[in-house]
Amino acid sequence: MDAFYASVELLRYPQLKGLPIVIGGSRNAQGRVPQPSADQPLSKIAVASFPRLAGYTGRGVITTATYAARQFGIGSAMGLMKAAKLCPEAILLPVDFPRYRHYSQTFKKIIVDIAPTMEDRGIDEVYIDFTDVPGGQREGGRVLARLIQKTIFEETGLTCSLGVAPNKLLAKMASEFNKPNGIAILFEEDLESQIWPLACNKINGIGPKTSQKLDRHGIQTIGQLAQRDLNWLIDQFGQKTGMWMYASARGQDSRPVVVHSEPVSISRETTFERDLHAKRDRAALGEIFTQLCQQLEQDLERKGYVAKSIGVKVRFDDFSIMTREMTIEQPTRVASMIRQHAGLCLKRLPLQRAIRLLGVRASNLRLAEHKGTSAHEPRGGPADKLHAPDPQLF
DNA sequence: TCTGGGGTCCTAGGACCC
DNA sequence: TCTGGGGTCCTAGGACCC
Numbered sequence: 001m002d003a004f005y006a007s008v009e010l011l012r013y014p015q016l017k018g019l020p021i022v023i024g025g026s027r028n029a030q031g032r033v034p035q036p037s038a039d040q041p042l043s044k045i046a047v048a049s050f051p052r053l054a055g056y057t058g059r060g061v062i063t064t065a066t067y068a069a070r071q072f073g074i075g076s077a078m079g080l081m082k083a084a085k086l087c088p089e090a091i092l093l094p095v096d097f098p099r100y101r102h103y104s105q106t107f108k109k110i111i112v113d114i115a116p117t118m119e120d121r122g123i124d125e126v127y128i129d130f131t132d133v134p135g136g137q138r139e140g141g142r143v144l145a146r147l148i149q150k151t152i153f154e155e156t157g158l159t160c161s162l163g164v165a166p167n168k169l170l171a172k173m174a175s176e177f178n179k180p181n182g183i184a185i186l187f188e189e190d191l192e193s194q195i196w197p198l199a200c201n202k203i204n205g206i207g208p209k210t211s212q213k214l215d216r217h218g219i220q221t222i223g224q225l226a227q228r229d230l231n232w233l234i235d236q237f238g239q240k241t242g243m244w245m246y247a248s249a250r251g252q253d254s255r256p257v258v259v260h261s262e263p264v265s266i267s268r269e270t271t272f273e274r275d276l277h278a279k280r281d282r283a284a285l286g287e288i289f290t291q292l293c294q295q296l297e298q299d300l301e302r303k304g305y306v307a308k309s310i311g312v313k314v315r316f317d318d319f320s321i322m323t324r325e326m327t328i329e330q331p332t333r334v335a336s337m338i339r340q341h342a343g344l345c346l347k348r349l350p351l352q353r354a355i356r357l358l359g360v361r362a363s364n365l366r367l368a369e370h371k372g373t374s375a376h377e378p379r380g381g382p383a384d385k386l387h388a389p390d391p392q393l394f
Numbered sequence: 395t396c397t398g399g400g401g402t403c404c405t406a407g408g409a410c411c412c
Numbered sequence: 413t414c415t416g417g418g419g420t421c422c423t424a425g426g427a428c429c430c
Contacts, residue, residue, distance in 0.1 A: 004430095024398080025398090057395065058395080059395085059396090059397080059398080060397090060398060061396095061397065061398050061399095062398095063398075063399090063430095076430090077397080077398085078396095078397085079395090079396045079397050079398095080396095080397095081395055081396060081397090082396060082397085095398090095399095097399095121429085121430075122400090122401085122429075122430040123430065124430070125429095125430065204428090204429075205403095205427090205428070205429085206428090207427060207428045207429080208427085208428090209426085209427060209428085210427080210428090238404090238405085240404075240405095241404085263401085263402095264401080264402065264403090265400090265401070265402085266400085266401090267399085267400065267401075268399085268400085269398085269399060269400080270398090270399085271397095271398060271399085309422085309423095311423090311424095319397075321425080321426090322424085322425090323423090323424060323425075324423085324424080325422085325423060325424080326422090326423090327421085327422065327423090357398085357399095359399090359400095364422095
């Protein structure tokens with residue numbers, strides 16, 4: 001999907017079309033959208049009354065920027081404070097995940113109705129297997145791609161870009177070629193002309209670290225990567241990664257389109273508005289900790305899982321991250337049990353530094369016998385003390 | 395006053411078992 | 413009085429992705 005969050009926002013605020021808009025900074029009081037008066041539709045809110053990036057203070061990053069905002073050098077994952085310097089006039093909207101999730105489900109349903117073999121790759125991205133779809137091969141897949149693009153637009157007003165290629169690796173790269181609202185068809189014989197000139201980090205799975213290392217060896221493009229022999233790559237990056245890079249540089253990828261998958265972990269984390277100290281801010285931390293555990297319980301319940309491992313994550317003021325995890329005898333999804341074990345994990349961490357982020361994670365998941373309320377689950381234990389600050393913690 | 399939140403996969407060492 | 417080979421599970425950290 002093209003600039004997905006921003007595009008969804010434009011559906012309700014069409015008066016902002018064409019303007020630089022960034023989405024982010026959900027929790028901060030600034031970046032709030034003006035409330036319309038009782039009989040006023042959202043689309044009539046004056047453009048001038050929307051909050052701007054200028055004057056924004058606080059933590060947070062940009063999750064999406066409109067193409068107009070990208071002109072200023074603003075991109076996703078950029079800190080809001082930095083973005084404010086690049087384009088103070090940009091409109092800042094808070095993230096509205098429930099709304100994006102709804103549109104996500106809608107566009108995926110449209111796709112599945114047309115082409116049932118679809119792999120979910122997050123809120124705004126999917127892989128689709130055209131192989132067995134009637135007409136899926138016409139014009140190299142362009143006809144089907146157009147149908148999907150057109151149907152999504154007609155039913156939601158959202159645009160997307162598609163890449164059609166012999167495998168997922170190449171399709172993903174091709175999908176970037178004609179953004180926004182574009183289609184690109186890539187054949188195996190286009191490898192040298194279309195793929196080899198690209199930077200290595202265009203390969204899904206080669207990020208900043210690997211790019212840097214490749215660069216140190218004089219490798220910038222995928223074509224240059226393809227010149228290295230297999231043994232050299234294995235020596236440098238290990239057996240698995242070396243073989244994967246060797247194949248990727250040649251456009252080879254045999255991964256299937258996976259329609260169903262079970263989650264590996266479910267987690268909740270939050271970055272505080274200001275750094276907190278384990279001792280000095282014990283009460284505040286304890287409250288946030290409890291909330292995270294309660295949210296995690298709800299997530300597990302909603303998705304129908306219990307967890308056999310519980311863990312915590314702490315990010316300190318210097319941005320270093322430490323995690324602790326423990327496996328428990330009895331799988332659980334109850335907040336009080338999660339909190340108890342997460343608390344034990346926390347005690348194993350050195351908490352001298354100021355803390356920036358706290359997270360709680362459930363893994364080693366099992367399907368719960370039944371979804372629904374947990375009214376029958378143990379109460380009267382730690383659950384009843386959930387709101388009381390735990391003197392043992394922090 | 396830089397730097398979110400929710401994920402996956404990989405590596406590597408140690409415990410433990412056969 | 414030296415010392416296998418495989419397997420699984422657990423844990424911590426790190427790279428990467430959307």
